[in-house]
Amino acid sequence: MLVKSFGAAVQGINATIVTIEVNVSKGIKYFLVGLPDNAVKESHERIASALQYMGQQMPRKQIVINMAPADIRKEGSAYDLALAIGMLAGDEKIKSTELEKYVIMGELSLDGSLQPIKGVLPIAIKAREEGFKGFILPKQNAREAAVVNNLDVYGVENISEVIDFFNEVSTLEPTIVNTREEFFNHVNLSEIDFSDVKGQESVKRAMEVAAAGGHNIILVGPPGAGKSMLAKRIPTILPPLTLHEALETTKIHSVAGNIGSNTSLISQRPFRSPHHTISDVALVGGGTFPQPGEISLAHNGVLFLDELPEFKRTVLEVMRQPLEDRKICISRAKFAIEYPASFMLVASMNPCPCGYYNHPERECVCGGGVVQKYLSRISGPLLDRIDIHIEIVPVPFEKLSELKDAESSEKVRERVIKARQIQEERFKDIDGVYCNAQMSSKQMRTFAQIDKSGSELLKNAMQRLNLSARAYDRIIKVARTIADLEGAQNILSNHIAEAINYRNLDREGWAG
Numbered sequence: 482m483l484v485k486s487f488g489a490a491v492q493g494i495n496a497t498i499v500t501i502e503v504n505v506s507k508g509i510k511y512f513l514v515g516l517p518d519n520a521v522k523e524s525h526e527r528i529a530s531a532l533q534y535m536g537q538q539m540p541r542k543q544i545v546i547n548m549a550p551a552d553i554r555k556e557g558s559a560y561d562l563a564l565a566i567g568m569l570a571g572d573e574k575i576k577s578t579e580l581e582k583y584v585i586m587g588e589l590s591l592d593g594s595l596q597p598i599k600g601v602l603p604i605a606i607k608a609r610e611e612g613f614k615g616f617i618l619p620k621q622n623a624r625e626a627a628v629v630n631n632l633d634v635y636g637v638e639n640i641s642e643v644i645d646f647f648n649e650v651s652t653l654e655p656t657i658v659n660t661r662e663e664f665f666n667h668v669n670l671s672e673i674d675f676s677d678v679k680g681q682e683s684v685k686r687a688m689e690v691a692a693a694g695g696h697n698i699i700l701v702g703p704p705g706a707g708k709s710m711l712a713k714r715i716p717t718i719l720p721p722l723t724l725h726e727a728l729e730t731t732k733i734h735s736v737a738g739n740i741g742s743n744t745s746l747i748s749q750r751p752f753r754s755p756h757h758t759i760s761d762v763a764l765v766g767g768g769t770f771p772q773p774g775e776i777s778l779a780h781n782g783v784l785f786l787d788e789l790p791e792f793k794r795t796v797l798e799v800m801r802q803p804l805e806d807r808k809i810c811i812s813r814a815k816f817a818i819e820y821p822a823s824f825m826l827v828a829s830m831n832p833c834p835c836g837y838y839n840h841p842e843r844e845c846v847c848g849g850g851v852v853q854k855y856l857s858r859i860s861g862p863l864l865d866r867i868d869i870h871i872e873i874v875p876v877p878f879e880k881l882s883e884l885k886d887a888e889s890s891e892k893v894r895e896r897v898i899k900a901r902q903i904q905e906e907r908f909k910d911i912d913g914v915y916c917n918a919q920m921s922s923k924q925m926r927t928f929a930q931i932d933k934s935g936s937e938l939l940k941n942a943m944q945r946l947n948l949s950a951r952a953y954d955r956i957i958k959v960a961r962t963i964a965d966l967e968g969a970q971n972i973l974s975n976h977i978a979e980a981i982n983y984r985n986l987d988r989e990g991w992a993g
């Protein structure tokens with residue numbers, strides 16, 4: 482008997498429905514075709530053991546299974562449940578009349594129980610698009626899939642529940658999640674706050690400007706000055722995720738298998754902080770079975786690279802294209818996958834190998850030329866993509882011991898949101914641009930014009946401070962953001978002056 486069950490293959494952050502055609506006829510052989518990988522081929526042993534443990538039997542006949550479309554590679558163990566149900570239906574041990582209404586996915590254990598799988602959210606979205614009535618999957622993944630409305634999501638613990646469901650012996654309870662209510666209940670929750678940071682008012686201001694305009698920022702300072710502490714608090718002053726951004730972010734983390742059993746939708750902006758020993762593939766994504774990398778997992782959030790010069794040169798260089806295009810394309814011989822990578826880069830570094838160059842109290846012990854050599858580990862093109870360079874000095878004891886509360890993240894965020902709203906209105910007719918950091922040179926001439934006094938100030942600063950030519954555009958973009966924070970229509974000379982202060986690493990002679 483020929484029957485069809487349905488699963489799905491995940492490519493990038495999107496899914497493709499896979500039709501599993503099972504033909505059970507006279508004979509003794511077993512054939513599985515349709516470009517399955519080893520994990521899919523090994524499903525035969527898992528299915529046989531699971532059915533035996535549950536009091537069922539594999540059909541003692543010839544079984545031919547085709548996974549269509551046959552030119553898409555099927556990877557992983559998530560097809561076990563759909564294959565098993567298809568075999569039983571082909572052997573007429575399950576009623577097949579309702580099979581075509583459901584997408585079925587799950588990895589079988591030898592005792593018939595189901596293990597969680599990756600990529601559930603993209604599969605659920607595709608199932609709804611294709612008009613399926615429901616989605617049957619492991620119970621651990623049910624809440625993740627249930628954020629998709631107009632789709633019945635059934636979380637099951639073992640294969641017997643699925644067999645009884647199709648044979649109408651018992652029913653399954655759909656998992657229901659109020660997506661909007663759950664999202665808005667968690668969107669503003671955070672355990673850390675800017676008020677935890679004592680002193681560092683100038684650095685906090687620079688971070689506020691960076692968050693308001695979507696600018697990349699690098700923090701330069703000695704050990705213990707608070708670089709990591711400040712960086713971890715940037716997500717608390719960024720605008721809250723929208724429901725669309727949350728869904729897009731959750732899809733990426735779903736494909737990577739980072740969604741917990743009690744989580745339905747990611748409601749906080751991601752903060753990713755990879756170690757400096759990371760490989761270029763782990764950072765941008767890829768591998769034998771392509772997975773999203775750290776830059777994609779930081780999509781709609783913050784990528785924090787601590788001790789930037791310690792990262793391998795090749796790792797840093799592969800970020801140049803994603804920083805510009807806000808996406809990463811991974812090409813292989815037979816396919817190409819695109820992952821989104823729109824993140825805010827926050828980097829930190831010591832000013833020199835010993836960490837005390839320009840320190841107000843401690844003396845740097847690095848020899849001549851060492852500081853410049855240390856800084857040169859970061860290439861000019863990469864540094865060119867970082868708008869704000871800010872130096873951090875250690876906080877004095879008087880500031881650390883103050884009892885007065887510092888400004889909270891909530892108050893800073895309110896100003897950031899107002900500035901972002903101005904930018905949304907400004908770029909509403911331009912696709913792919915939503916903040917000042919993304920402006921092209923042409924758009925700068927339209928939206929970021931400076932008056933005569935500001936132009937004169939910028940000219941003098943570039944001459945006196947020996948600023949590089951690449952600093953020119955960055956200063957104007959940052960000045961536009963500072964003006965937005967003040968609600969100013971035009972860029973004034975004081976906005977230019979503040980923006981100039983955020984280009985420390987461009988100054989000739991900074992590193993000796």
